[in-house]
Amino acid sequence: MFSARVYRGGFSALLLLLFALPALAQSFRVQCPDNTVLHPKSSAGVVSDGIKCQQISGGDGYSTMGDGTQTYMFSFGPLSGLADIKQGLPGTEPSSVFNTLWPYPIHDGVHDVSTFNGAVGLVPDPDAGGAITGHVDPRPIMDVGVMNGxxxxxxxxxxxxxxxxxxxTNVGMIMRPDLFEKHTVHFHGYPNASSFYDGVPDASVAINIGGSFTYYYLAPDAGTYFWHCHITPPEHLQMGMVGQIYVRPRQNRVPTGASLYAGLQAQQNDLRTRCGTDILCSTPLPRVDNGATHQLNKSGSPTLYAYNDGDGSTAYDVEYPIQIHGFDPNFHFVGMTFNPEPFTDMKDKYFLLNGRSYPDTVTPGPMSTQVSDGSAHFSQPLPTLINIPLGGKALLRISDLDVTEFQTLASLGIPMHVIGINARLLRDMSGNDLTYYTNSITLGGGESIDVILDASALDASGNFRYPAGSTYYLYTPNLDHLSNDAENFGGLMTEVHICGAFDPITKLCK
Incomplete structure (x- = not known):
């Protein structure tokens, strides 16, 4: 992710020289307005929190596999929300946070940038009287962004x-200077109205090395999606240019004590979300109003939901994004050695949950990997340890962007309640519940699924069936996917812990 040191010389300085002219011409910029037509400032000048922003780098880096192998990647990295990403949180920030000016003196080599959540490099615009216009200093962007995968x-x-x-922001691939790779962001399955921002280069734009581009999206439908680079997708997906995005529902904003059914019914007044005769409607009313209201959860905060369900059926206490992926080590090695890549022979041998194989999946905190200049970068910030408060529910937002394999995950002990597939609540237009319980799910590349692990069941004595301190497993029954390059250990497996005391901020058992 980002080095504990702010600035490094050597490679990054050399690459900066290559980009000196476009950098001086301000080809690096960011964009994050504090008001729009849809989200104006209040009469008192208060900025709306409905504007969210994020900056990412496109480049390369290294990651560490479960057997210790350091693997080369084409990859995206964070250039905003660094402190949150280090804690395993999304790097998406409101405009008031994103537009925080870059606070560190250039070249001081002292500060730890991982405590910063604003846009890396954002500085006052000297041509606009010091106003914040998206003007950036390219040096911090290169220093933080290079090998930032x-x-x-x-x-x-x-x-x-x-x-x-x-x-x-495309910072280039320092290990492959012969490649003038463009990059894009494609939100897979996302209901985006404009092809200009879809990231498919034939119909939109592609970002050259030394340049920046700001995509614009309006979030109309709740659910779990994912995103990837759409330049030579088989190569860039295999090499690691994959991520996850999820959209939280309007139902989370229903006032405490108010009817969930009435809240969902009111959404029919919005032309973007009303059902009408649309068989792809994302907000069908439940068949019967069960009287559910928006209540507080165990920690005293308003209950969260995966979808606009109208009956509380998708409520959860804690959520975990889980992205399934696979690496072919030979393809990655060849990708670093200036040789033609063997697309037809591509075969995954490392199988990953959030970029990690077991037992790294249950190691809390970010993982770091040493890169070519000797510095350590946080390469895999997102653990997959699932901690559930006693009697609670965990929402697993699972997506798969594997290029060569179908992947199966099974839950040993706690049933899986499948509530959504490909960002659609499992409910028909008549309001009938189509969700189901199972002990395993199978996904192909390009699919997502929302699963609730429900630990609230009681036994015959009235005690929780899943007691505090107990451990269960989420794993693949495909035994060849439970390995690191055909060796023992690793692969698609993680642990599920039931917590007697739970910290909702860190998601750790106390």
Whole structure:
């Protein structure tokens, strides 16, 4: 992710020289307005929190596999929300945070940038009287962005009705200077109305090395999505340019004590979300109003929901994004050695949950990997340890962007309640519940699924069936996917812990 040191010489300085002219011409910029037509400032000048922003780098880096192998990647990395991403949180920030000016003196080599959540490099615009216009200093962007790769790419999270401004800055691939690779961001399956921001280069734009581009999205439908680079997708996906985005529902904003059914019914007045005769409607009313109201959860905060359900059936206490991926070590090695890549022979041998194989999946905190200049970068910030408060529910936002394999995950002990597939609540137009319980799910590349692990069941004595301190497993029954390059240990497995005392901020058992 980002080095504990702010600035490094050597490679990054050399690469900066290559980009001196476009940098001086301000080809690096960010964009994050504090008001729009849809989200104006209040009469008192208060900035709306419905504008969210994020900056990412496109480049390369290294990650560490479960057997210790350091693997080369084409990858995205964070250039905003660094402190949150280091804590395993999404790097998406409101405009008031994103537009925080870069606080560190250039070249001081002292400060730890991982405590900063604003846009890296954002400085006052000298041509606009010192106003914040998206003007950046390219040096911090290069120093932080080079070899900044994360697997998975920085997580994004927005709320329905948000406007999302995403800036992609292409810092180049320092290990492959012969490649003038463009990059894009494609939100897979996302209901984006404009092809201009879709990231498919034939119909939109592609970002050259030394340039930035800001994508604009409006968030109309709740659910779990994912994103990736759409330049030569088989190569760039295999090499690691994949990430996850999820959209939280309007139902989270229903006032405490108010009817969930009435809240969902009111959404039919919005032309973007009303059902009418649309068989792809994302907000069908439940068949019967069960009287559910928006209540507080165990920690005293308003209950959260995966979808606009109208009956509370998708409520959860804690959520975990889980991205399944696979690496072919030979393809990655060849990708670093100036040789033609064997696309037809591509075969995954490392199988990853959030970029990690077991037992790294249960190691809390970010993982770091040493890169070519000897510095350590946080390469895999997102653990997959699932901690559930006693009697609680965990929402697993699972997506798969594997290029070569179907992947199966099974839950040993706690049933899986499948509530959504490909960002659609499992309910028909008549309001019938189509969700189901199972002990395993199978996904192909390009699919997502929302699963609730429900630990609230009681036994015959009235005690919780899943007691505090107990451990269960989420794993693949495909035994060849439980390994690191055909060796023992690793692969698609993680642990599920039931916590007697739970910290909702860190998601750790106390």
């Amino acid at each position: 994360n697997i998975p790419a920085p997580t994004m999270a927005i709320d329905e009705d948000d406007e999302f401004f995403l800036t992609l």
